[in-house]
Amino acid sequence: MAHDNKIEGHKAERDRHPAAAAEKILDVARDLFYRQGIRAIGVDEIVRTAGVAKPSLYRAFSSKDELAASYLRRYDREFWERFDEVVAAHPGDPRAQILAFLTRAGKRTQTPSYRGCGMTNAAVEYPEPDHPARKVSEDNKRELRRRLRAMAVEMGAADADTLGDGLLLLIEGAYISGQLFGPGGPAQSVARNAELLIGASLAK
Amino acid sequence: MAHDNKIEGHKAERDRHPAAAAEKILDVARDLFYRQGIRAIGVDEIVRTAGVAKPSLYRAFSSKDELAASYLRRYDREFWERFDEVVAAHPGDPRAQILAFLTRAGKRTQTPSYRGCGMTNAAVEYPEPDHPARKVSEDNKRELRRRLRAMAVEMGAADADTLGDGLLLLIEGAYISGQLFGPGGPAQSVARNAELLIGASLAK
DNA sequence: TGACAATGTTACCGATCGGTACGTACAGCT
DNA sequence: AGCTGTACGTACCGATCGGTAACATTGTCA
CATH class of the missing domain: 1.10.357.10 (Tetracycline Repressor, domain 2)
Known part of the structure; x- marks a missing residue:
């Protein structure tokens, strides 16, 4: 495990531009918020579906309410x-x-x-x-x-x-x-x- | 209040008819659910506002969802x-x-x-x-x-x-x-x- | 090579969520 | 009196809520 640098390339594809996690989060939030409602969806479900870590959400959005506002601005x-x-x-x-x-x-x-x-x-x-x-x-x-x-x-x-x-x-x-x-x-x-x-x- | 001989009343006034707590719960739920939304209101807030105990809610209503349905039926x-x-x-x-x-x-x-x-x-x-x-x-x-x-x-x-x-x-x-x-x-x-x-x- | 920026990992926080096990106070009846 | 049914309250449950701290890992660019 110590020298396990070569895994599948399932993360190297999106390094080109920054804040890729934020986009995925917004994509997922858009979909879930619209279909199920904002209150019905927790942040954990969003990050889980987006395949990102929770801190990535809070680095791009100051709060769930702000994420909801961003979803609506889009x-x-x-x-x-x-x-x-x-x-x-x-x-x-x-x-x-x-x-x-x-x-x-x-x-x-x-x-x-x-x-x-x-x-x-x-x-x-x-x-x-x-x-x-x-x-x-x-x-x-x-x-x-x-x-x-x-x-x-x-x-x-x-x-x-x-x-x-x-x-x-x-x-x-x-x-x-x-x-x-x-x-x-x-x-x-x-x-x-x-x-x-x-x-x-x-x-x- | 015609024959309101009972005083003191934090509990004596409602002995006449049963399930007084259920009525108060439905009254409060109606008000809070309508004004703030159903998802926005927790059962704790309802029972606190109604001044009753939580089990009283679940004796009259099988779940919060059923309480919401009762509110809507009314x-x-x-x-x-x-x-x-x-x-x-x-x-x-x-x-x-x-x-x-x-x-x-x-x-x-x-x-x-x-x-x-x-x-x-x-x-x-x-x-x-x-x-x-x-x-x-x-x-x-x-x-x-x-x-x-x-x-x-x-x-x-x-x-x-x-x-x-x-x-x-x-x-x-x-x-x-x-x-x-x-x-x-x-x-x-x-x-x-x-x-x-x-x-x-x-x-x- | 080394600094940087972005993301991930893990583990946690206090609060609140919906829901319940269990004991108690009090009525009416016999 | 004694019993029983009923309405109620205290205290608690595990799960999830939104949010964070600390640190490891990655690829990019100079």
């Missing part, structure tokens, strides 16, 4: 990437943008393993206003509200704030009932209902 | 009481019934301490399909969906299932964004948006 980035992607697909046509977004979201909610919006779920799990994870979630939702209202203005809605908020309600409702009802649930009709709501809000 | 009863109350206030007028329900719900969401729907929150906290608390929650939501769709039929909607589901999405969205945004959030417009959606769904 979620936030990916969310807006998807959002901007569908927006860019229909330039100058906010109605088509929203409908495309909702069609895609509605489709995702029909997946058996669908677990809703990580942001929304985190806010439910952490009602305390000063929790780091909740702050990220609230920021994300505030920005979403702002954008939806702006798009309602673009659409020329008589009461743009009401329409923007109505769309947000439909979206959040889809996130929640997607995970509550599973495939075949009410979330499958979110795009159709949004279309109806938009139509009613534009007609005067 | 929540379910009270929910349908409120629901039936507003339905009874507008006999034969499903549109007025729903609007009245949503007006009241929308108002509640503007309370600073609002924490959403206990059913919805529990489903977010417990994604596992066989968790006792989740089962209660799913049953409640399925029944709500059924009723909303039935009311949409009563209203004479062209696509009643879509309207019923759309109303459910708005409701769930209001529950969630009520606790996410607090007063001034999108949930304040849930009744207005429902009105628009209903109008658009009835016009052909």
Whole structure:
């Protein structure tokens, strides 16, 4: 054992860039937190699944709460990437943008393993206003509200704030009932209902 | 307190009916579970707040999960009481019934301490399909969906299932964004948006 | 070769988790 | 009185929680 330097090369492959453990941790945390919930997952399970040591977690993240916040910050980035992607697909046509977004979201909610919006779920799990994870979630939702209202203005809605908020309600409702009802649930009709709501809000 | 001859009372007052501890436990659990979340509250905190001993909890409830389910069963009863109350206030007028329900719900969401729907929150906290608390929650939501769709039929909607589901999405969205945004959030417009959606769904 | 940075290993901490074995106080009945 | 059933409390269980100290091992780069 003393001179046992040559083992399998199962660790030499990732030395190229630093903080490889942190990335694996975040990958695993993202997966487990989203699927099972943040409170349901302990740090031990994370490091065990990631195949890293616990100190590696606490060298990269100051606490579990901060790891949760990091998970949500990454979620936030990916969310807006998807959002901007569908927006860019229909330039100058906010109605088509929203409908495309909702069609895609509605489709995702029909997946058996669908677990809703990580942001929304985190806010439910952490009602305390000063929790780091909740702050990220609230920021994300505030920005979403702002954008939806702006798009309602673009659409020329008589009461743009009401329409923007109505769309947000439909979206959040889809996130929640997607995970509550599973495939075949009410979330499958979110795009159709949004279309109806938009139509009613534009007609005067 | 009509015949309250017994004094002294840290135990004499509840001899009349059995399982007084169980009631206090359920009262406290209801309050703490709703405000902070089920996973966030330990059984120790419950019994401490209730001023009872821990075995009293486990004599009345086989586990914490079962206590959570009991909390939700009570929540379910009270929910349908409120629901039936507003339905009874507008006999034969499903549109007025729903609007009245949503007006009241929308108002509640503007309370600073609002924490959403206990059913919805529990489903977010417990994604596992066989968790006792989740089962209660799913049953409640399925029944709500059924009723909303039935009311949409009563209203004479062209696509009643879509309207019923759309109303459910708005409701769930209001529950969630009520606790996410607090007063001034999108949930304040849930009744207005429902009105628009209903109008658009009835016009052909 | 030697310093450095990143990770791993092991062992631990106090607190809290959900849950229970067991003894006791007190009612009603005979 | 004596017995019995019932509701309750004290004290405790092992497991897990989030988090840390100390040190060994690794490959990289100068």
